[in-house]
Amino acid sequence: KIKRQKHVKKTLKFYKTHFGIGPPFKILIDGTFCKVALHFQINIFEQMPKYLDCDVHLSTTNCALAECSTFGFRHDLPLYGVYKVISQYSVVECGHKNPLSPSECLLRMAKKNVGYFVATQDQKLSASVRSLHAVPLLYISHKSINLEAPSLPSKHLAQQKEIVKFNLSEQEQKQLNDFKEATIDKDAIKPKRKKIKGPNPLSCKKKKAKPVDVNGINKRHRKRKR
Ligand SMILES: [Zn+2]
Incomplete structure (x- = not known):
């Protein structure tokens, strides 16, 4: 219904x-x-x-x-x-x-x-x-x-009116139709692209370099020794 x-x-x-x-x-x-x-x-x-x-x-x-x-x-x-x-x-x-x-x-x-x-x-x-x-x-x-x-003659007339509306020549209209058809077909056939999993590399921050003291010993390491 x-x-x-x-x-x-x-x-x-x-x-x-x-x-x-x-x-x-x-x-x-x-x-x-x-x-x-x-x-x-x-x-x-x-x-x-x-x-x-x-x-x-x-x-x-x-x-x-x-x-x-x-x-x-x-x-x-x-x-x-x-x-x-x-x-x-x-x-x-x-x-x-x-x-x-x-x-x-x-x-x-x-x-x-x-x-x-x-x-x-x-x-x-x-x-x-x-x-x-x-x-x-x-x-x-x-x-x-x-x-x-709508019958075919009705559809054709409607299309003719569109041509006048956009001031397209018949050749241009034909090109536009070919374009439309081509794009429709492609979308129908084209398989869905697989998404790459994992975090978005653009949103990831760079890892900070570990702070190193004068002696070359890691600060965190030294703290643990105490
Ligand atoms: Zn009559």
């Missing part, structure tokens, strides 16, 4: 640092996410802010809601439960007059607006979200909500 919290903190910090995405988080949820949450009895309203450890704004789009409504507006329809869940969220006006598939709609919204999280179980949508910059992805696995680590 601690590992989970660390992972979330680290990932959220990444999005905050490089893309300025901070709380309250705007989360776009589709029907597939609601369906799996329902299946595992995950209360998204409760669990989402708990997992991300801050305020969240749960929403969906017209198109996603429309699909769930079509297959769930009546209690004998297959998406009845899903529709009940998703209709609790606020609806983002996506402006698609002819409803798109929810995955296409959410993808366009995430592309157009900075700072949206996407919560889905749709594999195709997940893959598309990963190809975007700075769109955090939420999914359910192991009966709980999970935040995916």
